Every structure is written in structure tokens, then in C-alpha cells.
Amino acid sequence: MPDRNFNEASHAPKRRRRRRKEARPAELIEAGLLEFSEKGFAATRLEDVAARAGVVKGTIYLYFDNKEALFRAAVRSNVLPAIDSVTHLLDAYQDDTESLLRLAFQTIYARLISGEVRIILRIVLAEGPRFPEILEFYHANTISVAKRLIRRILERGVARGEFRADLDVEQPLVVAAPAIVAGLWMTTFDRLEPLDIEAYSRAHADIIMNGLLRRP
Amino acid sequence: MPDRNFNEASHAPKRRRRRRKEARPAELIEAGLLEFSEKGFAATRLEDVAARAGVVKGTIYLYFDNKEALFRAAVRSNVLPAIDSVTHLLDAYQDDTESLLRLAFQTIYARLISGEVRIILRIVLAEGPRFPEILEFYHANTISVAKRLIRRILERGVARGEFRADLDVEQPLVVAAPAIVAGLWMTTFDRLEPLDIEAYSRAHADIIMNGLLRRP
Amino acid sequence: MPDRNFNEASHAPKRRRRRRKEARPAELIEAGLLEFSEKGFAATRLEDVAARAGVVKGTIYLYFDNKEALFRAAVRSNVLPAIDSVTHLLDAYQDDTESLLRLAFQTIYARLISGEVRIILRIVLAEGPRFPEILEFYHANTISVAKRLIRRILERGVARGEFRADLDVEQPLVVAAPAIVAGLWMTTFDRLEPLDIEAYSRAHADIIMNGLLRRP
Amino acid sequence: MPDRNFNEASHAPKRRRRRRKEARPAELIEAGLLEFSEKGFAATRLEDVAARAGVVKGTIYLYFDNKEALFRAAVRSNVLPAIDSVTHLLDAYQDDTESLLRLAFQTIYARLISGEVRIILRIVLAEGPRFPEILEFYHANTISVAKRLIRRILERGVARGEFRADLDVEQPLVVAAPAIVAGLWMTTFDRLEPLDIEAYSRAHADIIMNGLLRRP
DNA sequence: CATGAATGAGCCTTCATTCAT
DNA sequence: TATGAATGAAGGCTCATTCAT
DSSP states (O other): OOOOTTSSOSSOSSOOHHHHHHHHHHHHHHHHHHHHHHHOTTTOOHHHHHHHHTSOGGGHHHHOSSHHHHHHHHHHHTTHHHHHHHHHHHHTOOSOHHHHHHHHHHHHHHHHHHSHHHHHHHHHHHHGGGOHHHHHHHIIIIIHHHHHHHHHHHHHHHHTTOBOTTOOTTOHHHHHHHHHHHHHHHHTGGGTSOOOHHHHHHHHHHHHHHHHBOOO | OOTTOOSSOOSOOOOOOOOOOOOHHHHHHHHHHHHHHHHOTTTOOHHHHHHHHTSOHHHHHHHOSSHHHHHHHHHHHTTHHHHHHHHHHHHTOOSOHHHHHHHHHHHHHHHHHHSHHHHHHHHHHHHGGGOHHHHHHHIIIIIHHHHHHHHHHHHHHHHTTOBOTTOOTTOHHHHHHHHHHHHHHHHTGGGTSOOOHHHHHHHHHHHHHHHHBOOO | OOOOTTSSOSSOSSOOHHHHHHHHHHHHHHHHHHHHHHHOTTTOOHHHHHHHHTSOGGGHHHHOSSHHHHHHHHHHHTTHHHHHHHHHHHHTOOSOHHHHHHHHHHHHHHHHHHSHHHHHHHHHHHHGGGOHHHHHHHIIIIIHHHHHHHHHHHHHHHHTTOBOTTOOTTOHHHHHHHHHHHHHHHHTGGGTSOOOHHHHHHHHHHHHHHHHBOOO | OOOOSSSSOOSOOOOOOOOOSOOHHHHHHHHHHHHHHHHOTTTOOHHHHHHHHTSOGGGHHHHOSSHHHHHHHHHHHTTHHHHHHHHHHHHTOOSOHHHHHHHHHHHHHHHHHHSHHHHHHHHHHHHGGGOHHHHHHHIIIIIHHHHHHHHHHHHHHHHTTOBOTTOOTTOHHHHHHHHHHHHHHHHTGGGTSOOOHHHHHHHHHHHHHHHHBOOO
């Protein structure tokens, strides 16, 4: 049970009023994210979300119009940050493209392990068909950006003569796919057959790099 | 003319719409498969499943104990056949491993396009966490078998000196991952950004093969 | 499971046609009686009744219009016979009234133990309020007759100077009540606290006889 | 669907019918008690119970887990108080045992007429076989206590030389039976043949007392 | 006569949503 | 802001009843 005893305190010990106004929804979004990812949209009960956030059911409606609004907010919440960090990498990079791509892989796997990204990914795949809007949003803000990113790396490698000249740079998804599958695996089959993420990511980088690099 | 119903019978004879005498359970499973994949388990209404199969709600219970039993049956229905065809390929193969793997890729993509496999895959990923039993079943009967298959191909390649000696044959998932991602893409983002499955699968085979083969 | 294999036999091995026509409903009534007494009217499933009689659900409708009709038939079935035997006793009796009443008690308890009577009694008490018709029927054919019977015995005892002159012969129910309670006990609390029916019926006869007889 | 109070209502703010601020569960139990006794457990519709209590169906589930829980609560509600009052009688009694027993009879009949006790008794007898738990509870808290009570009175009478020495004090049920039967009669056959409760209870006390007392 | 597949109405139960406090 | 009691609309499941075979 989270702390709920600072409510009646006349002087909030921590946050200013302006912050509090955003603190509550954030808690609800966080709680919603977890519930939705565990149960799916339809099977998630707002009562459980509320309990997880330490409030009662009705309180949710102070911040969100309805269940779907909360769902959308939850999905949107953690999407953007995941991309930016990788994007900046590329712009300023000076070294050879192999190490750049390996760096990108490292970043991706680090994020996969953290959990947030995995959860959202699974939710989007699971509920996407019923929420085209979310699908669109996720595609535009995550998938599409990530694809473009990989593609630019591929183009860079080809342009600099590092990658094979006959590479189809239009298919960056192929290059990233093993990481995506790893993320899905960790939210599904991992309990049945744990994935050695270390060895897996090494094999991923190894095979793909080998497949991309120009033969000497 | 029947001197029996001379009374107040004002209603038409109301002939039952009799379908082809196909197996009922199979029709229901088929209908369930589609509904579940569209809406997810919780949001699927048995009434809709029944309607899709041309019967009424109650009829489902003549063949399945409850909603979950139907769900399980739907998932199980199309799992087994998908594997066998590929397995046989390997046992009798005589040619070089590259062409063997390319053949395997071809088979995989052909199945992905057909739809059935894709649907099940998405359902399992989406609802898996709430149905450990199904996850287990699918893992044991599909994922696991497929992984082992790819691994044997990799081992064959290495053993015959065709693939790189330092290849980590313990990570066959990396090799197959792009195909899995393609399958998922087609059930989610394809409407937003259609995947050129031809080019994609070519790039997949191209990059991976290049990554696996020994350098001359 | 009763025999169901004589159905397709072209030559019925046992009964003539006329008998069979009554044999089936009797089986259903018997089965219904048991089910109704165990579960009550509403909770009894015709499927269970049918199974108990070795037929399928639909067959019941060949003999009874609906569930209620079967229920009525079941209740009626074993009512009449229970009374007659006692009635005849009285008419021809020559001995003293004490032994006559003791004989009646014996008969009543013998029947209580057999079960049929008990079951019906419980059903009538349980479902009576919703089936006034049955209540009426049972009252007219069983309760009322039994009451009149006891009353006549009481009157006989008073008339012959054997029973107390100030006895209220209008309340025969008081005299029979312990037997009724015994019957109910055996269908309800007996598992929790078994009734020593021997000692109980002796105490019943003892106390009541003592209460009825004239003081010397 | 949503707000409907701004529309065609000419006036009337449509205030919720707010009952007296009585305890909700108690109202529901009261309503349930009546419905169950009229229709039996299976045939009782929670919608009717709710309507009787002035709420909607769903409200019941705020206080009770399910139909059965409500049923149990209804049975329990009126059991305990019914016993205590009689128990106290015995402990402090100083007078002769005949008047003590007559007093006990009076109390019992007074309660029978009030209705609550009768209703519960009938419910327990009717639904008992399907609710062993309730049967047990009722037996332990009512039947058993009442039996012990009567027995103690009988023992007192015998010990003081007031009742016959050869009395079987192990069968107190025989002594109380006529009252039980009266209670059942009033919930079943009374409409068909009204019971003169005055005369009946007098006959009961008269015969039983006569049967118990030592002959001079 | 009997079957068994199918129907359709009904009820229990859940839960998103509302609202007076 | 937050609560919690209450609502009302579904949806899962059951089962009496029907009917073609």
C-alpha cells in the first residue's frame, strides 16, 4: 500500500501545488501501464489501476475521460524518450560505421533490458488492431524513427565504402529484427526458456555485422 | 392442410437455416480464431463468434466448456501442421547448406503470407502472459521445434565447413528473427507502411547468409 | 446406467406393447422424484432426470408437457398408496384403542423409514408455496385423510372411555406431529446427528399414550 | 447512455430515491429472506431481491460476494437471537417444572406466530440438502440448543420427582415436535385449512404435560 | 418411440462510469 | 481533490424446450 497519509497534511512536505497537479496523473499512468501490459486493455480493471496508484476508482475520472484515454496516455508516456538518445548519437559520430552500429545495438539492448520499452512494444502489438490511433502514433514516433535511424547508418556505411555496395538499405528492419524478437521473448517465453541476452546480442551483432561488411 | 394447427398459429414456419453439414466444432474454432485475433481474448464476445459460425451463443457450449476452452482449441488448431513440413526438409537434404537455409527461409515466408501462422503468433504474444498453459504449449510445439530446426541447419553448415567456424549455433533465433518481425509487421503496421515482403525476405536471406558464410 | 440396449432390438424381449407405454413414464417419474427431492424443483435439470432414467432429455417431452407436469406427476405418484393401508385398519378393528393407536404409529414409522413418504413430504414443504395446486392435492389426499384417521381413533378412544374425556379431538395433528418431525429430521439433520428412530418412536408412543389415557 | 438529466425532463431534478439511512446490508438481507422463503434459493432472482430493497441488482455485490453469500447471511441473521431468550428462562427458574415447561411452550408459540422463525425453518428444511454448511450452522445454533434446553427441563422434572421416572429424556424432540409442525403448517397448509393456533397449542401442552407428569 | 443438435430466453456477475458528499 | 456508494449495461453461461431425422 503506497503512502496515502500526506493527503490531509495541510502543508505538503514535498511538492509545490503546480507539481502535484501532474504528479497524480503520472502515478496513474505508471500504474495503468503495468496493468495494461499484464492483462491487456479489456481485461484490465480500473479498480486495480487505482489501487496500484493508491487511490480509488473514481479518482481516475478526475484526470482521464475514460479507460481508453488512460490507455492512450499510458502508451504515449514512455515512447518519445526512448528514441532521442539514439538519434543524437548519429549526428555527431566521426568514427567508422561498424563501431557506430555496434554502439546503436548496445543502446537498444540496454533499453530492452530496462523493461519500459518491452512493455510498450508488447502492448502495441497486442492491442494495436483495436486501437489504430495508437498504432499510428507508435509507428510515427518510434518505429518509423528507429527505422530511419538504422537506415541512415546503413547508408553511411555504404557511402563510406565500409558496407557492401549491393546492400538493400531500404530494409533496415532486417538489421534490427533480432533485437525486437529478443524484447518480445523476454515478455513471453523467457520463463520457459531464459534467453542469454549477452550471448544473444553478441550473436546478433556478429552475424549482422558480418553480413553487412564488405568482403576484403 | 394439416388438421393439427387450425388454431392461432400466425407465425411463419420459420425454417432453420441449415448450413453445410461441416463439422461444427471446426467452424466454431475457425470463427473463434478470427475473433480472438481481432479483439483479443477478453474483448471477444462469444455471441460474435457464434454469429460468425452461423449459430447462436448457446451452441458453443455444446462443444466447448467455456470461452477459455474455445480459445485454447483455436490456438492449438493450427499449430502442429506448420512445423512438420519444414522438418522433413532437413532430414533428406543432400545439397549445400546455403541452399538448404534459403529453402527454409522460403518456406517460412510462404507460410507467413498465408495468414494462419501470423494470426496465431500474434495471439500468443498478445494473450500469452495471461495463459501460461498456451504459452507453454506453443513454445513446446512451435517455437522450440523451429529453433531446433534452424540450429541443426547451422550446425550442418559449420560441420561441413560452409559456415564460419566461430558461429554461435546456440542462437538460432537471431537467424530467424527477421521473419518473425515480418509476420508481426503484417498484422500491425502493414496498413500504415506496407512491407515489401519480396524485397524484405531477399534482404533477410542476403544479409544473414553473408553473415554466416565463411569468407573465402 | 440402466439398460439402453433393448432399443434397437426389433422384438422386445420383455413387455407387451401396452405395458411399455406405461413403463417409460413410470421410470421418468421415479427418476424425477429423486432428483426433485435432492435439488428442489428449480435446481433440478431435466437432463439429470433423463440420465437417471436412461434416456435423453428430449424423451421426457414425449410423456410430459413440461418440467412442471413431470413434477406434478412425480409428487402425485406415491401419495395415495401411503394412506389406504392405514385406513382399512381402523374399520375392522375390534380391540382396545391404545393398541389400535400403537399399531397406527408402527405403520407410520415403518413408512417413514422406507423413504418414499419422507421424500414427498419434504418436497411438498419445500416447493409448496410456489405450487399451490400441489399443496392442495397433497393436503386433500394425504394430510387431510391422515388427520381424519387419527381423529377417528381419538374419538373412538374417548367414546369407549379409554381416553380422557376432556381430550380435544379436534387436534389430531398434535398426536402425529412427532412422527412428521422424525421424517423431516431424517432428510435433513440426520447426517449431523443421527436419530435413534427406535428409541424416538418408543418415546413418542409412550408420552402420547400416557397423555391420552384416562387416569385410573 | 451518459448524462440524461439535462434533456426532456420538464422539472423534477430526479433526486435519487434515498431511503432512510439504514444499513444497506440489513435491508438486503431482509429482502432476501422474504424472497428466498417465497421462491426458494434457485428460483429467487437477485433482481427481485434488489427491487424489494429499493436498489439495483449490482448493488447487492457491494455487500455480498454472490447469491449464496446473501442466502447464508439471510439465514444467519435471525437465528441467534431466537435462542437466547429461551435459554435465560431456565437458568433462573425456581417454580415447579410443569409451569416452567408451559412457559417454554408459550415462548415457542409466540415466536412461531411472529413469522421470522417460521420462515427460516422452512428455508432450512427446503434448501438444506443443497447447503450442508447452512444445515450445520442451523443445527448447531438452533436445533441443538433448543433440544438441549428441553432436555434439561425434562431432567429437572424427573430429578424433582415431578415427571415420570421412566421418561426417556434423550428424546426431547418428541416433546417439541408439535410446535415445529405448527410452524410448518402455518407456512404451507394454513391457507387451505387454517390452524386454530390457540386450541392447538393448548392441546399440545395438555397432552404432553399429561404424558410427562407422574401419576398420582 | 427416441435421439441429439440447436435454440433463445433468462439470470448471475462484472465493471466502467456517475455523483452526492 | 478525493471518496465511495450506486448505477446500468453488458456478457458468460445454463437449461427448458423444440424439431428434423
